[in-house]
Amino acid sequence: MKTLQEIESVVCEVFSVTSEFVHEKRNGQNRSTYRYIITYLSRVINGRFITFEQIGKYFEMSSQPMNYGYNSIIDAACYDQILRENINECLKNLQK
Numbered sequence: 001m002k003t004l005q006e007i008e009s010v011v012c013e014v015f016s017v018t019s020e021f022v023h024e025k026r027n028g029q030n031r032s033t034y035r036y037i038i039t040y041l042s043r044v045i046n047g048r049f050i051t052f053e054q055i056g057k058y059f060e061m062s063s064q065p066m067n068y069g070y071n072s073i074i075d076a077a078c079y080d081q082i083l084r085e086n087i088n089e090c091l092k093n094l095q096k
Helices: 004-015 019-023 031-049 052-058 063-079 081-094
Strands: none
Touching: 004 019, 004 031, 004 052, 004 081, 019 031, 031 052, 031 063, 031 081, 052 063, 063 081
């Protein structure tokens, strides 16, 4: 099991963004996408041991955007090869 902090750290490293950037309240410049990737990875790695509500609290948001984001990343990864490769790199780094 990986913590949200561990997952966030790997996502920030792979996508070359800072934790502060990801946690900013504004949604511009793909901030929400990185939060959604962290949500997706946490559910893939930890299964249902971590809830959308817990993830929302981590980002100081409601759980609804986290649920939406989880599904949007699944959809986006189907047609965006670069996103899929970066997510796979995150998964590989988290399995070390």
